[in-house]
Amino acid sequence: MINETTDKLATLGHPQRLMVFRMLMRRYPDTVPAGELASELGIKPSTLSNYLNALQRAGLVRQERSGTSLLYSIEMTNVQHMLDFLLNDCCRGRPDICMPFSQGPETMPDRKYNVLFLCVGNSARSIFAESILRTLGEDRFNVYSAGTQPTSQLNPFAVQVLSDKGHDTSVLRSKHISEFAADGAPEMDFVFTVCNQAANEECPAWEGQPISGHWGMVDPVKATGTDAEKSLAFQNAYGALKRRIEAFTSLPVESLDRIALQTAVDDIGRTPVEDMK
Incomplete structure (x- = not known):
């Protein structure tokens, strides 16, 4: 050895x-x-x-x-x-x-968990994820999103999709990742990247070693064609994230140890969304 x-x-x-x-x-x-x-x-x-x-x-x-x-x-x-x-x-x-590496397979504390979704622009995919999890897991999760290079405003197609799905868009804004690395920011239990570029970029070290996952997907902002074709790309992105987040909210977070929970999060990212029925 x-x-x-x-x-x-x-x-x-x-x-x-x-x-x-x-x-x-x-x-x-x-x-x-x-x-x-x-x-x-x-x-x-x-x-x-x-x-x-x-x-x-x-x-x-x-x-x-x-x-x-x-x-x-x-x-x-x-x-x-x-x-x-x-x-x-x-x-x-x-x-x-050896700490914190030798802590063993402890379980997550039974409380409301903090979840952060990251992408580059924080104008569509991470905003979708924030809105979906806030709706599906409001009693279990505090949900946030941010970007490594956030835009000045949310993508209008994304806002329209969220409005059509019944989400409250008045609470949403584009935010820089630094907000969640500053003193006094909430300590994250889960951090997910939803686009490849954000996963590739340097991110700040997160206190408390959150469970992390990469749920990369195609950026609907880059869709071309008619407005109807662009809208469809945003609808597809929303649907793909919704299926992953439904799988995440079905996990018995309180009873899984960290190793099992990390494996489950990785499996969600690895499973094609069309197989999540």
């Missing part, structure tokens, strides 16, 4: 290989196209290929093919073995130096 861990740490000791690894960890359990990794990290494709090959040889990353595209994801079992060795063998699991 020492030799295996040494190989993995040596591979991660290169700054740009570590950048690739960190992005894939943030996107887990998604698979990410090589082209997207190169674009987001500003790395030449040929150089990125070398980094990914090294991460694969170390057993940290896996590759799969979809048509002509190469997709990459974290080899989580091997990563967990590496972390287990470092935390349980090297520091003997001592809580004074």
Whole structure:
């Protein structure tokens, strides 16, 4: 185990290989196209290929093919073995130096939970998610949304869809993520990204280690065509998020330990929305 861990740490000791690894960890359990990794990290494709090959040889990353595209994801079992060795063998699991990693599979406290949805513009998808969960789980969740690069106003198509669905839009506004990282901000129990770009970007460290999930989906704001075609794109985005949030609200949050809850959140993000009946 020492030799295996040494190989993995040596591979991660290169700054740009570590950048690739960190992005894939943030996107887990998604698979990410090589082209997207190169674009987001500003790395030449040929150089990125070398980094990914090294991460694969170390057993940290896996590759799969979809048509002509190469997709990459974290080899989580091997990563967990590496972390287990470092935390349980090297520091003997001592809580004074391994916290918070050695807290064990504790359950969430039985109270009203704080949930934050993130995207880039905070004008459509994260606003949809905020509104839907506020409606479906009002007695169980305090719900917020924000953007890494928020727009000055909400998208009018998004506002129209929410109004048509009976949501109160008067309480909604576009907000910057920094509002929820400032002193006095509510401590988040769950943080979800609903678009790929927000998952790729640097986000502030969240106090209390919230359960996090990535529920990436197509941005309806980028839809083209007639107003009817654009409206349909927003309707589809709303429907996809509603099915994921319905699955989330059905979870027995109070009785699941953190590991089981994180797995359930990952499964919701991994399941195609058309399979959520």
